[in-house]
Amino acid sequence: MVNEEKNMQEPEHLDVARLIGTLNRVQAPKDFDFHVKARIAKGRPVERRSSWLPVSVRYAMPLVLLLAVGSYFGFKTMYSTEEANVPAVAYAPSQPVIPVSDAVTSQPEAVREIPAGSTVAEVKTPDQGNKVVKTVQKTPVTTDVKTEKPGGGSVDLGQSNAASIRQPDEIDDNAPGPPKKVLVSASQFLASVGIAASSSGSGGRIQSVSGSAASAGIQVGDVIESVNVQTGTVRVRRDGKTITAVLR
Amino acid sequence: MAFDSTRTFGVGAQRKHMADGKLTDHELVDATRNGDESAFAEIMQRYRNPLTNYLYRFLNDYEEAVDLAQETFVRVYFALDRYHTQYAFSTYIYRIATNLAISEIRRRKRRKLLSLTGLFQGEDDSEVEFQPTDGKILADEELVDDERSQIIAKAIAALPEKYRVPVILRDVEGKSYDEVAQIMELGLGTTKSRISRGRALLKEKLQNYL
Numbered sequence: 001m002v003n004e005e006k007n008m009q010e011p012e013h014l015d016v017a018r019l020i021g022t023l024n025r026v027q028a029p030k031d032f033d034f035h036v037k038a039r040i041a042k043g044r045p046v047e048r049r050s051s052w053l054p055v056s057v058r059y060a061m062p063l064v065l066l067l068a069v070g071s072y073f074g075f076k077t078m079y080s081t082e083e084a085n086v087p088a089v090a091y092a093p094s095q096p097v098i099p100v101s102d103a104v105t106s107q108p109e110a111v112r113e114i115p116a117g118s119t120v121a122e123v124k125t126p127d128q129g130n131k132v133v134k135t136v137q138k139t140p141v142t143t144d145v146k147t148e149k150p151g152g153g154s155v156d157l158g159q160s161n162a163a164s165i166r167q168p169d170e171i172d173d174n175a176p177g178p179p180k181k182v183l184v185s186a187s188q189f190l191a192s193v194g195i196a197a198s199s200s201g202s203g204g205r206i207q208s209v210s211g212s213a214a215s216a217g218i219q220v221g222d223v224i225e226s227v228n229v230q231t232g233t234v235r236v237r238r239d240g241k242t243i244t245a246v247l248r
Numbered sequence: 249m250a251f252d253s254t255r256t257f258g259v260g261a262q263r264k265h266m267a268d269g270k271l272t273d274h275e276l277v278d279a280t281r282n283g284d285e286s287a288f289a290e291i292m293q294r295y296r297n298p299l300t301n302y303l304y305r306f307l308n309d310y311e312e313a314v315d316l317a318q319e320t321f322v323r324v325y326f327a328l329d330r331y332h333t334q335y336a337f338s339t340y341i342y343r344i345a346t347n348l349a350i351s352e353i354r355r356r357k358r359r360k361l362l363s364l365t366g367l368f369q370g371e372d373d374s375e376v377e378f379q380p381t382d383g384k385i386l387a388d389e390e391l392v393d394d395e396r397s398q399i400i401a402k403a404i405a406a407l408p409e410k411y412r413v414p415v416i417l418r419d420v421e422g423k424s425y426d427e428v429a430q431i432m433e434l435g436l437g438t439t440k441s442r443i444s445r446g447r448a449l450l451k452e453k454l455q456n457y458l
Contacts, residue, residue: 013447015458020404020419020450023397026304028296029314036292039322 216245273337308405411446
């Protein structure tokens with residue numbers, strides 16, 4: 001371009017120009033105006049610019065991209081790992097578990113007498129906050145202890161003292177805040193601290209002790225009265241005495 | 249106020265009138281904008297043959313030249329509102345035609361690239377347009393019999409775009425260097441240089457006819 005700009009002289013080769021000038025001129029066809037008017041009547045001209053991509057690809061690519069993005073978010077929503085990430089023993093109850101014995105002794109008027117020989121009995125407290133239900137089966141001896149809360153939560157000391165405690169969605173320790181889904185298994189907690197228990201008439205009788213439970217003084221033959229997973233407290237009865245051990 | 253404007257327009261229009269009493273291009277454009285279809289017909293009457301000839305020399309294809317010339321008028325018609333009268337109308341319409349022709353040539357190149365190589369090649373490896381034959385007589389059939397004109401036309405069509413446009417505008421259409429420079433949106437020096445270079449290339453090919 002720079003070289004071209006330097007050449008400011010009059011173009012030469014006029015013989016070539018004269019030769020080109022001898023070419024006959026072509027004329028437009030007679031129906032030229034008619035076709036122009038017809039095109040104008042059709043409307044604005046369509047761009048003749050063509051693309052390297054075929055038409056099908058030009059339309060398919062955005063569609064595929066849209067589907068891919070939609071699928072990604074769809075699967076992400078469907079298979080969200082939010083629940084799976086919650087630790088199994090991440091128990092954080094807002095209110096401590098009320099031992100069954102305390103509930104019974106502190107609210108004697110609320111106790112419905114358990115008839116001797118009956119297989120199932122329930123014990124409820126009038127407390128609106130916590131409702132303790134105790135179900136006793138005589139043979140085989142099984143103790144189901146449930147602590148139900150207004151929101152529908154329950155603490156369940158299940159069969160063979162494999163207590164499981166469920167924390168409802170509505171219960172939150174430090175409200176306000178989003179409700180937490182916490183699934184707590186007391187049996188897992190007991191197993192984690194080295195306690196294996198079997199059912200007995202008045203609670204879970206410990207059959208073997210190891211790990212931190214043994215270090216804390218829990219012995220074989222102790223009867224579990226209550227389990228507080230939040231504080232790691234296990235209350236056992238030994239020889240008529242109540243012993244509380246904190247297990248971490 | 250309105251009367252003054254009308255008077256001013258009338259005086260200006262009288263001054264703009266061509267010596268032979270015909271309306272200027274700008275007046276025709278204004279009339280077309282105001283809905284006068286006959287004014288646009290007059291524009292077509294003035295430029296259809298020059299444009300067709302220009303595009304024919306550019307593309308060396310009469311049918312395509314006619315098609316693009318018609319397309320040029322359609323585009324001009326729909327773009328009249330955006331046309332500024334500080335530029336000559338002939339410059340404006342030739343620029344549109346040139347852009348369309350360049351686009352067409354590039355489209356042909358892409359088509360040629362995508363087509364199966366060698367299928368439509370002649371014995372001398374020159375490109376042969378695959379077009380169905382028709383019985384219509386070309387407007388320049390006389391040229392078909394004129395070997396010299398054929399060779400000249402072929403030589404022009406074989407020039408690179410950057411040289412072909414100014415050479416045709418200058419030596420075929422008889423435009424001034426300034427007009428060619430405006431149509432190509434180049435400097436005057438660059439335009440002259442390209443014309444000179446284009447002629448030199450043609451001279452090499454047309455030595456036998458000089």
